[in-house]
Amino acid sequence: PGADPQRSNELLLLAAETAGGGPERRALSGERAKEEPQPAPQHHVLYFPGDVQNYHEIMTRHPENYQWENWSLENVATILAHRFPNSYIWVIKCSRMHLHKFSCYDNFVKSNMFGAPEHNTDFGAFKHLYMLLVNAFNLSQNSLLSRKNVKDLNKDSRASNCRSSSSHTTNGCQGEKERTCEKSDESTVSFYPPSLNGASFTLIGFSKGCVVLNQLLFELKEAKKDKNIDAFIKSIRTMYWLDGGHSGGSNTWVTYPEVLKEFAQTDIIVHTHVTPYQVCDPMRSWIGKEHKKFVQILGDFGMQVTSQIHFAKEAPSIENHFRVHEVF
Template structure:
């Protein structure tokens, strides 16, 4: 049964790649324009064997006048990476097709989002991290990154291990995928192992996925005291919050001034893209208040910061909530 599922998963990825190639304009080394280099990695461990995540990788490719070539030497040597944390309902295409509540949103499957991000960040390796749990096949729970209930509402703390898990998960994923210059394993000592030359990281969270970014912010002070983790955090160039939201009644956005002070002083470029679906909902007024507090505090701290309210003149809708993935 396991082998049958593996074959079905591979066929599903190939079909999606073929269908989306014309729209995405992507290809990978040694492939045709009809086959972007998507690869699904299952049960990749993080910094301990009890924390595992499925990961989807889209290798970098370059877009030309409607045709694809092999990667240039620069892209082959490139070590730029984008990590994306999706929201509720988003799953692998094959699994979404089996759930009636998910099928209307299959345009936002993990595979399709990877292809969208490949166009948004050309020349980068795109890593889509599937939530470790999907309660009722709908509610993403990032328990490996932040303490959460069944519905994925977080309970943030300064030392849960999100930074360490991300560092190890990304390193193991790079090794599993056979990348030529992967992150080295954590040594567990105060003598950091140098990162690969040119390694840069961009972290993007959408909707529920923003809880991981929030947890990273809460951990910054402690993680930066560790030489290995500080080296990893210094490689983060940008963090994108895309219409963050979760079912809890608070902490949708980080408002703690000490935590935001650590973020502002890190030098990371911070981007907040929202829609009326999250920040203008009168039934969840705290989301908008926290978003405004997040913005004002970072501005007061002199952070490298940008923000945008998308679809401001359109009615709030879940469709536009998802569309921010294309528009940011």
């Protein structure tokens, strides 16, 4: 659950093998080090998936979605772990899937039956996300520590040597069965449970998942008035829009200058990665136009933003739409 007990989302966590394992920590962990170093501030990647993406076991049983099983929640988490080494990967599942196909982020933005958004400035997406993380961090700390044997955390505060793990934090979604996935190998690594203290964040939306990032922009001005959420906003380093799209007839990309001006006042770095599947679709020509306007306005406001189109010389395809995960 987030701030409202009635709003809950399932989260899948792929824990970092060497969380906070930057150069500074490695330099201190030699044989001559007199004291075991404290973990460096953690980095967390928050990923919002698109339509049809689900747990691997569900996708393989679906008569249509099985063909996209390579892009299941677990597989994408693994891709992101390679893309962002030493980071905690959080996959935030939508709360509803219409017809087992259309992802609907009802807890983050007012949505129609198929998950197309109706953006406003006070839905509470930032508050929900922040509290969702607070609750998930607490749950995952207990879960991961118990799996790694608390006895290994000795009184000298030495980090336990644990097997790398992938754990699954389930936060509700009424009527959905709890599922647990775990991977381990025989190598031992330093392990620290997730922590918000000093943490930094990367936010990634793919396809339909971009509606969450868009809603956060609409709420930015009001959300800053809450000191805890303002601190969370300041800890967001980067945001990635990966080939955003939904079934609505507009607002695939945020193009309101007043909203983007507020966004440009943050220190967040923006990356957009698109494919012809979305931005070159003649039946949905507004998507490409809105994307171009989004990038242009942010640039005009002096924001650091990069834009890249992938597979530009290839025919638009859903496969290349998904493959943006591998090339961004």
